[in-house]
Each structure stands twice: as structure tokens, then as C-alpha cells.
Amino acid sequence: MSKRWVLKDAADGVLIQQLSAELNIDPVLSKMLVQRGITCFDDARYFFRPRALHLHDPFLMQDMEKAVLRIEEAIARNEKILIYGDYDVDGTTAVALVYSFFKKHHANMEYYIPDRYKEGYGISTTGIDYAAANGFSLIIALDCGIKSVDKIAYANTLGVDFIICDHHLPGDELPAAVAILDPKRSDCSYPYKELSGCGIGLKLVHAYTEKNNLPFEEVSNYFDLAAVSIACDIVHITGENRVIAHLGLQKINTDPCIGIKMLMEVAGRKGEYTISDVVFLLGPRINAAGRIHDAKNAVELLIACHEDDARAKGDLINLQNTERKGHDQQITEEALGMIERDEALINRKSTVVFNQNWHKGVIGIVASRLTEKYYRPTVVLTRSNGHVAGSARSVLGYDLYEALCGCSDLLLQFGGHKYAAGLTMAPENVDAFTQRFEEVVSTSITEEQLIQQILIDTEVELKDIESKFFRILRQFAPFGPENMAPVFLTKNVYVSGSAALVGSSHLKMSVMQPGSAAFSCIAFNQAEYLPYLKSGVPFDICYTIEENIWRETRTVQLNIKGINLSEN
Incomplete structure (x- = not known):
């Protein structure tokens, strides 16, 4: 399939030069920072060094004080609280996070995940009836509820209060809930609008800890769950999300919760996890629970306190993921x-x-x-x-x-x-x-x-890709929507040595330009170019730059997204 190569608009040259001088970095890197809205030293420091102190005050979110007060009242009165969330990754991580936190402070709690096939997405009448019949007077709804006007009205007739924690765009009318936490509300002045549903749950926990003088570790303990939700719900990895994703990946790679640790074990990948690894290795397994059987299995894994319990759930979910892949392929x-x-x-x-x-x-x-x-x-x-x-x-x-x-x-x-x-x-x-x-x-x-588009950040020469360039480029991560891995264009390269097939459809080769070193490349699903590449004629490539780890040896590799022969 042919693809359009689209070069991003040129950034302000004066800003690029100023930023390059301030940061002592290659103008190509400064250009990509300016393209991302980073135009001064302080912006760059925030971008390259995300820290917990960069998180916004949770009480800037509309209704946060109401939400915390209602939870405090429920705990003081020993009311039964039900944590309710969707069956996808964002919903199950949100439920696991909020349930795990408040369970430490209030025993009278349960969680509820609607059945994908019987109840469908969002707040269900079945779920409300369950709460009313079992004496739950407060439901904290995560990753859903912002448009459930009729359902919340029904719950109110049964004496069931709702706190809604959602990140979807509200409708013309807001539900009559006790509190609605959603930065996309027109009357909400919260500085960052793109939190995941689990991210809203994290801010609720953040607010409760601040109000009750609890240590910040009670928030940071859940950064791994929030990072999984950010990665898998495909929300913007900018601003506060990027801070949470950065800190969450650190936790995933050093001290993950038991459930995520077991998921990583069954996924079988060794080494450091990136956002991409979370999306393709952890996310599908969490999702498989709700797709094949019951998403409660995912929550049970993510809230597990003992490795034996978590390992059993991890093995079950891995089997469900295998079944899911079979259905998917067929x-x-x-x-x-x-x-x-x-x-x-x-x-x-x-x-x-x-x-x-x-x-x-x-x-x-x-x-x-x-x-x-x-x-x-x-x-x-x-x-x-x-x-x-x-x-x-x-x-x-x-x-x-x-x-x-x-x-x-x-x-x-x-x-x-x-x-x-x-x-x-x-x-x-x-x-x-x-x-x-x-x-x-x-x-x-x-x-x-x-026609599928490849959006290219900038053009570079291969000789520009040296160790300092790559070291700084790695700090652009974590990558995701609105901060995608940079795509580079290099013209008139040629194969150094030989090009060969890997499997039936992938190309493996090295490329050079005059005066540059040879760079190892992988080009997935581009085997049709092999006969041309063997002819030795120069061609253009667009690619991302990544680190390839093979038998504990680390090398820079170009992941080729497109090969252009049209001008040759």
C-alpha cells in the first residue's frame, strides 16, 4: 500500500537557534522541541525532567472538594462504598487503583465491573440495582458516567449517591451526581484536560491524601497502574500525563505492583519496558479478561497482595489472551x-x-x-x-x-x-x-x-546521528499521541553490504551515506523493495531511531517506515 510522506511545517528558525544555544544541543533536536511547543529552557527542563512536583493541585478540579467530603462522610458513617468501572484497561486499572487505596482506609467496600455482553459499556441499571439491593449508598464511577443522566437520576430514587470520575466529553446536561470530576466540563478550570479515566481516579486519591495529611507514597504507589491506563487508552502523552507516564514506567521497571509484575512474567519480555511494550504486551492481556470471560479477573490480578494469587490470575488471563488471539486471527x-x-x-x-x-x-x-x-x-x-x-x-x-x-x-x-x-x-x-x-x-x-500518511518531523543526515544526539533523543520519551517518536527523513542512502529477508515479509539491512557510519535497519512488511535495493541505487528512507538489544549488546537501529524510489 502506497503512503504519503508529509513533512511537518518548519518551526521558527530564530527560536530553534536560541533554544539550541541555551541547551547546547543539535539544532535538529531544538527544532523538534519547538514543534512540540517547547521554546525556552524552563519548558525543556519540565519536558526532560518530569517530577512528581509537576503534578497539578487536585483541588483545582471542579467538585473535588465535594467528592472528598462525601467519601469522608461515608467512611465516618461506615457506609458501603462500591467502586464501579468499565471493562477495558482504563476502567479496570482505575477500579484497581481506587479500590486498593480506599480499602486500606475503609473495609466496607466492593468493586463492580459490568458484563460486556449483558450490560454493555458504562453505568448500567443492573449495576445500580445491585448496589441498592446490597446496601451500597455511594458509588464511585470510574471511566464512565458523564452522560448517564437517566441512570444517575434512577440511582437517586433508590438513595444511591454517585461520584463520577470520567474523562470523556460531557453532553448538554450533566448527571445529578454528588460530584462530577471531569476536566472536560466547561466549568472546570483544571489546567490539564487529557487525563485518562484512571488518571482521574489517581487525582481523587491525591486529593484525599492531601486533605487527610497522608504521605505522598500513598499516591506514587499507584503510578504504575496509571501509566498502564495512559498507554493503553491512547490519551495524549503531554503535560501531566507525560509526568505520570514517566514516573509510572520507572515504577514498572523497578518496583511494579504484584499484578503487573505477574503480567510482565507471563508476557515473557526481558529488559526495560517502554510505553509501546505496555500497549502491546500488558494491555491486550488485561483486555482479554473482559473480551473472553469476565473483566473482574483483571481487577483481581491488579489488586492482588500475594504472588501465588497473582500468578494464578496471570496464568488465567494469559490463557484468555491466547484464546483471544485465536478468535482474532480466525x-x-x-x-x-x-x-x-x-x-x-x-x-x-x-x-x-x-x-x-x-x-x-x-x-x-x-x-x-x-x-x-x-x-x-x-x-x-x-x-x-x-x-x-x-x-x-x-x-x-x-x-x-x-x-x-x-x-x-x-x-x-x-x-x-x-x-x-x-x-x-x-x-x-x-x-x-x-x-x-x-x-x-x-x-x-x-x-x-x-492514503495512509507518514508524518515526518525533520530531515537529517546519517552523520548527525551520533551518541549525544541519540542520548538526548531517548529523553523525548515516553512517546505517544501528541508526542510520538520522531520520524526522520534521510535522502540518497544506499545499502552497505547486503539486504536480506527476515521471515517472509521483513527486510534487514545496513545503510550508509558518504562520510557516515553504517546503520543497521529493519523494515517491516516491505519485502517488495528487496530486488531494487540489491541493485545498489540510492534511495530515500523515513524512519524512527531506536535501541536494539541483542544478547546484552546495545546498538542503534533505524526502524524504517517508508522507502521512496520515485525520484531514482
């Missing part, structure tokens, strides 16, 4: 086969595939894989509880939620955001939806949006 192959056998489907600007026997728990993953393959808005559908349920994914720049709004008369319900959504419909509407969705996408998407 359904992906079946979906790709459906598309490849249908010429009309291949030539569309959208993908909608349906099989009533597909496992609902993995259709979101399959939708992501189909989007990667064909790079167009994609919906994967299956039967669930008498209806047809779907997961949808989009491409860069295209508003999937708006497209679904154009099909709303064919849907029972839908929700999500620009790039990911969920939906349900009556079975008889599948064909009509497939046609309508294609019509909406075809008339609103641009040809440019249908």
Missing part, C-alpha cells in the same frame, strides 16, 4: 477472505463485513486490522443478544462519528468518537446500513484521506 482471515472474493467490496471507500457467528469481544481488534490493510473507514458486525452489534474504526482525518450520524435512522444506538465507535442495529437493517454507510463515506471522504 475472524480477521475470514473477513479478509470476504473482501478479497468480492470485487465490489474491494473497490469501495468503506468496509462493512458481517458474520453472525463472530466473537463480539474481538470485532474491534478485527476492525483495526482491516483498517490497516485497506485503509478506509471500517465496520465489523456480528449477532449479539438478538441484535447486530458492531465496532467501527476510521482513518486519519475522517470523522467516523459524523458518518454514523448520517446512518442514525438505521441504528438502535451508537456512540464513540472521531476514530472509533460502537453501534447496534436490527438484523434486517444490515444491508441497508452497508449501502448507506458507503454512500455517506463516499460523499464525505477525500482521496487524500484514503
Whole structure:
């Protein structure tokens, strides 16, 4: 699949030179800092040296005082408190964090995770009824609830109070909860708006410790859980999130909680974890619990106090992840086969595939894989509880939620955001939806949006990549949305030695420029370029720079994202 190479806009040259002089670093590095909004020494110090003192005052968040006061009252009166959260990574880490903290200060507590298949996402009537029937007078809802106006009103009739800790965008009306912690509230002046749901839970704990003069270690003990949520919920890794992610990765790599330690063991990876490792090794295993069976297994692992209990849960979740991968692979192959056998489907600007026997728990993953393959808005559908349920994914720049709004008369319900959504419909509407969705996408998407983009930070010469450059570049991490690993462009390189296949589709080689050292490279899924590279003709590459560790030997490696032969 061809990809567009897009070079970021040039930064202010004067600022670049000033910052380079202040920090005594290469102008290429200063340019990338300016691109990230870092324009002076103090900004750079905050960026390169994240510290706990950079965390914001939790009481700047609207309703935080109300939330802490209500929890203090509940503890003083020995009320039963229920910690309620979603079944994904953000929700389960949030529940584990808040439950673990308050359980040390109040014994009369439980947690509740809704069933993905019976209750669906967010606050459920079933969950509220459970709380009322079992004498819970306060529910702390995490990673959900900001749009549950009717559900909170129902809870109020049963004498069940809610504290909502959410990070999603509110609707026109806020629920009638005791307190609503959400930086995206229009009346909330909290300085950072992009916290994860677990991050909101961390700030609640932070506020409670400050109010009750508890040591800060009671907050920092949970940075690892918060870092996992930040990584896996794909929130911005800027500002306060970057501070938490940085400190959380330090804890993951030095002193993780027992549950995360067991997850790392079953994942089998040795060495230091990065945000990417958390996303691809820990996140899927936590998610697998709710996709395959019950997300409570994930919470039980993350709150475990004894290694034997945690190891048993870790092994169980690892098995569920293996089962999840089996469903994922099978359904992906079946979906790709459906598309490849249908010429009309291949030539569309959208993908909608349906099989009533597909496992609902993995259709979101399959939708992501189909989007990667064909790079167009994609919906994967299956039967669930008498209806047809779907997961949808989009491409860069295209508003999937708006497209679904154009099909709303064919849907029972839908929700999500620009790039990911969920939906349900009556079975008889599948064909009509497939046609309508294609019509909406075809008339609103641009040809440019249908070509995958590689966003390049800056152009460099290979000779510029020396030890100091790489040492400073590593400090740009942790990487994630709004602070992605820098992508570099280098023109007119040539293969040094030989290029070879690794597996069936990956390239392994070394490249040079006149006057530079040779750099080892890996190019995933780019085997089609091998015959050209062997000819010895120069070519352009775009890539990230990473550290490759092999048998305790560390080397700099270029991870090639694109090869351009067009000008040769």
C-alpha cells in the first residue's frame, strides 16, 4: 500500500537557534522541541525532567472538594462504598487503583465491573440495582458516567449517591451526581484536560491524601497502574500525563505492583519496558479478561497482595489472551477472505463485513486490522443478544462519528468518537446500513484521506546521528499521541553490504551515506523493495531511531517506515 510522506511545517528558525544555544544541543533536536511547543529552557527542563512536583493541585478540579467530603462522610458513617468501572484497561486499572487505596482506609467496600455482553459499556441499571439491593449508598464511577443522566437520576430514587470520575466529553446536561470530576466540563478550570479515566481516579486519591495529611507514597504507589491506563487508552502523552507516564514506567521497571509484575512474567519480555511494550504486551492481556470471560479477573490480578494469587490470575488471563488471539486471527482471515472474493467490496471507500457467528469481544481488534490493510473507514458486525452489534474504526482525518450520524435512522444506538465507535442495529437493517454507510463515506471522504500518511518531523543526515544526539533523543520519551517518536527523513542512502529477508515479509539491512557510519535497519512488511535495493541505487528512507538489544549488546537501529524510489 502506497503512503504519503508529509513533512511537518518548519518551526521558527530564530527560536530553534536560541533554544539550541541555551541547551547546547543539535539544532535538529531544538527544532523538534519547538514543534512540540517547547521554546525556552524552563519548558525543556519540565519536558526532560518530569517530577512528581509537576503534578497539578487536585483541588483545582471542579467538585473535588465535594467528592472528598462525601467519601469522608461515608467512611465516618461506615457506609458501603462500591467502586464501579468499565471493562477495558482504563476502567479496570482505575477500579484497581481506587479500590486498593480506599480499602486500606475503609473495609466496607466492593468493586463492580459490568458484563460486556449483558450490560454493555458504562453505568448500567443492573449495576445500580445491585448496589441498592446490597446496601451500597455511594458509588464511585470510574471511566464512565458523564452522560448517564437517566441512570444517575434512577440511582437517586433508590438513595444511591454517585461520584463520577470520567474523562470523556460531557453532553448538554450533566448527571445529578454528588460530584462530577471531569476536566472536560466547561466549568472546570483544571489546567490539564487529557487525563485518562484512571488518571482521574489517581487525582481523587491525591486529593484525599492531601486533605487527610497522608504521605505522598500513598499516591506514587499507584503510578504504575496509571501509566498502564495512559498507554493503553491512547490519551495524549503531554503535560501531566507525560509526568505520570514517566514516573509510572520507572515504577514498572523497578518496583511494579504484584499484578503487573505477574503480567510482565507471563508476557515473557526481558529488559526495560517502554510505553509501546505496555500497549502491546500488558494491555491486550488485561483486555482479554473482559473480551473472553469476565473483566473482574483483571481487577483481581491488579489488586492482588500475594504472588501465588497473582500468578494464578496471570496464568488465567494469559490463557484468555491466547484464546483471544485465536478468535482474532480466525475472524480477521475470514473477513479478509470476504473482501478479497468480492470485487465490489474491494473497490469501495468503506468496509462493512458481517458474520453472525463472530466473537463480539474481538470485532474491534478485527476492525483495526482491516483498517490497516485497506485503509478506509471500517465496520465489523456480528449477532449479539438478538441484535447486530458492531465496532467501527476510521482513518486519519475522517470523522467516523459524523458518518454514523448520517446512518442514525438505521441504528438502535451508537456512540464513540472521531476514530472509533460502537453501534447496534436490527438484523434486517444490515444491508441497508452497508449501502448507506458507503454512500455517506463516499460523499464525505477525500482521496487524500484514503492514503495512509507518514508524518515526518525533520530531515537529517546519517552523520548527525551520533551518541549525544541519540542520548538526548531517548529523553523525548515516553512517546505517544501528541508526542510520538520522531520520524526522520534521510535522502540518497544506499545499502552497505547486503539486504536480506527476515521471515517472509521483513527486510534487514545496513545503510550508509558518504562520510557516515553504517546503520543497521529493519523494515517491516516491505519485502517488495528487496530486488531494487540489491541493485545498489540510492534511495530515500523515513524512519524512527531506536535501541536494539541483542544478547546484552546495545546498538542503534533505524526502524524504517517508508522507502521512496520515485525520484531514482
